[in-house]
Amino acid sequence: MSETEQQSPGENMRKVFVKTYGCQMNVYDSDRMADALARDGYQTTDKPEDADLLLLNTCHIREKAAEKVYSELGRIRQLKQARAEQGRDMMVGVAGCVAQAEGQEIIRRAPIVDLVIGPQTYHLLPQAVARARGGEKVVETEYAIEDKFDHLPQAEKKVIASRGVTAFLTVQEGCDKFCTFCVVPYTRGSEVSRPVEQIVAEAQGLVEAGVREITLLGQNVNAWHGEGPDNREWGLGELLRRLAEIDGLERLRYTTSHPRDMDDALIGAHRDLGKLMPYLHLPVQAGSDAVLKAMNRRHTADDYLRLVERIRSARPDIALSGDFIVGFPGESDADFEDTLRLIETVRYAQAFSFKYSPRPGTPGAEREDQVAEDVKSQRLERLQALLRKQQTDFAQSCVGTEIDLLLEKPGKLPGQLIGRSPWLQPVIVDANSSQIGEIIRVRITQAGANSLFAEPLRADIGSVTV
Ligand code: 5AD
Numbered sequence: 432m433s434e435t436e437q438q439s440p441g442e443n444m445r446k447v448f449v450k451t452y453g454c455q456m457n458v459y460d461s462d463r464m465a466d467a468l469a470r471d472g473y474q475t476t477d478k479p480e481d482a483d484l485l486l487l488n489t490c491h492i493r494e495k496a497a498e499k500v501y502s503e504l505g506r507i508r509q510l511k512q513a514r515a516e517q518g519r520d521m522m523v524g525v526a527g528c529v530a531q532a533e534g535q536e537i538i539r540r541a542p543i544v545d546l547v548i549g550p551q552t553y554h555l556l557p558q559a560v561a562r563a564r565g566g567e568k569v570v571e572t573e574y575a576i577e578d579k580f581d582h583l584p585q586a587e588k589k590v591i592a593s594r595g596v597t598a599f600l601t602v603q604e605g606c607d608k609f610c611t612f613c614v615v616p617y618t619r620g621s622e623v624s625r626p627v628e629q630i631v632a633e634a635q636g637l638v639e640a641g642v643r644e645i646t647l648l649g650q651n652v653n654a655w656h657g658e659g660p661d662n663r664e665w666g667l668g669e670l671l672r673r674l675a676e677i678d679g680l681e682r683l684r685y686t687t688s689h690p691r692d693m694d695d696a697l698i699g700a701h702r703d704l705g706k707l708m709p710y711l712h713l714p715v716q717a718g719s720d721a722v723l724k725a726m727n728r729r730h731t732a733d734d735y736l737r738l739v740e741r742i743r744s745a746r747p748d749i750a751l752s753g754d755f756i757v758g759f760p761g762e763s764d765a766d767f768e769d770t771l772r773l774i775e776t777v778r779y780a781q782a783f784s785f786k787y788s789p790r791p792g793t794p795g796a797e798r799e800d801q802v803a804e805d806v807k808s809q810r811l812e813r814l815q816a817l818l819r820k821q822q823t824d825f826a827q828s829c830v831g832t833e834i835d836l837l838l839e840k841p842g843k844l845p846g847q848l849i850g851r852s853p854w855l856q857p858v859i860v861d862a863n864s865s866q867i868g869e870i871i872r873v874r875i876t877q878a879g880a881n882s883l884f885a886e887p888l889r890a891d892i893g894s895v896t897v
């Protein structure tokens with residue numbers, strides 16, 4: 432704590448450090464936890480050693496998640512000791528999906544932990560912290576009946592502005608799909624959708640603070656169905672149309688979608704809304720019907736390909752992204768070849784791929800026909816080589832084209848800014864930091880390994896916001 436901070440009158444300058452693992456929903460949750468704690472005088476810090484409260488926001492989706500948390504807690508114990516030697520206390524909290532899954536066990540195995548809190552109960556965080564400060568070991572993992580979003584405050588404008596010109600907004604949580612490999616239905620609970628007016632108000636607040644692009648989040652975002660102001664139930668396509676009416680909000684995205692919930696209204700929104708970016712993360716996981724069935728995805732490879740065709744005819748420039756799992760129990764060589772074939776047919780702009788990892792408590796983990804680790808590794812290597820090639824081909828196809836670029840933050844070198852293309856690729860361009868938040872017209876000049884390079888067009892106009 433600096434002297435000036437200590438001297439600021441009437442303020443309680445406790446500091447919180449939040450470390451976030453996993454998906455974008457956790458990134459959003461971490462900010463909202465920080466916002467809730469700000470009301471109790473907690474300031475965020477990016478230095479763990481300065482923290483009066485250290486929170487780990489954990490992820491349980493893949494391999495050894497809990498073990499990683501326990502080893503991180505081992506390191507934190509030393510930090511806590513070092514602070515104690517200086518006569519300063521440090522409270523330690525574990526949040527997120529590992530907290531939900533492990534509960535009390537965390538405090539048993541890691542007694543330095545003061546507080547365990549699951550994702551559905553973040554609105555109870557300030558009280559939980561107060562109780563822990565009183566010396567109690569707190570475990571809050573019950574699914575709360577009340578909607579946490581009714582109780583989580585939005586940050587002050589200057590805090591929102593400090594987080595940048597793009598923002599996440601969770602509209603839906605949980606999942607009722609029960610894919611047989613996935614822990615989400617168990618850690619995040621069943622599907623809950625926020626009502627339209629709550630979402631619009633939050634979006635409006637973000638835009639007033641300078642946000643230009645909002646990504647709607649949900650484990651199953653396109654299953655969102657919320658109550659509208661007209662007391663009717665709206666779908667995601669309708670919600671996007673409503674959000675596109677907000678002046679100053681220039682770009683909309685959403686993630687993650689399930690193929691079964693891509694309805695006509697949502698595809699229509701891609702056709703009609705210029706603000707809805709032509710990028711869609713639409714995981715298929717596998718290309719073999721037998722594996723899709725075993726995964727309980729409840730669609731075939733052909734259903735997926737026909738859906739992709741419909742989406743592409745509505746929005747021809749849409750870029751597709753996907754998630755893939757190799758080595759699900761029972762996956763044969765022929766099944767795996769089907770996945771490669773599906774990828775060849777779709778041509779992905781971006782993708783994430785994983786070796787199957789048996790998650791305790793899920794049906795996939797119980798199966799006896801688990802695939803050998805070396806087979807999974809070989810398959811993953813082949814799959815990733817193909818996906819990398821498609822990603823490079825897509826980036827190369829952008830070279831020479833003109834695009835709108837939302838300038839987000841300073842680049843590595845002075846005089847450079849980084850923005851995002853409509854297809855979510857990072858783009859590096861020479862521009863002035865006062866232009867952050869503007870959308871400028873650029874020509875892509877070069878494709879690098881993970882980003883594109885561009886030159887500004889119409890520099891005399893400076894900003895194009897339509
Ligand atoms: N093993 C491997 N990958 C998994 N995913 C989810 N659960 C598992 C698992 N048990 C992947 C899926 C999902 C992404 C978020 O993580 O591809 O879409």
Ligand code: SF4
Nearest residue numbers: 606608609610613615
């Ligand atoms: Fe997990 Fe399937 Fe639900 Fe996605 S749709 S969160 S993969 S259970």
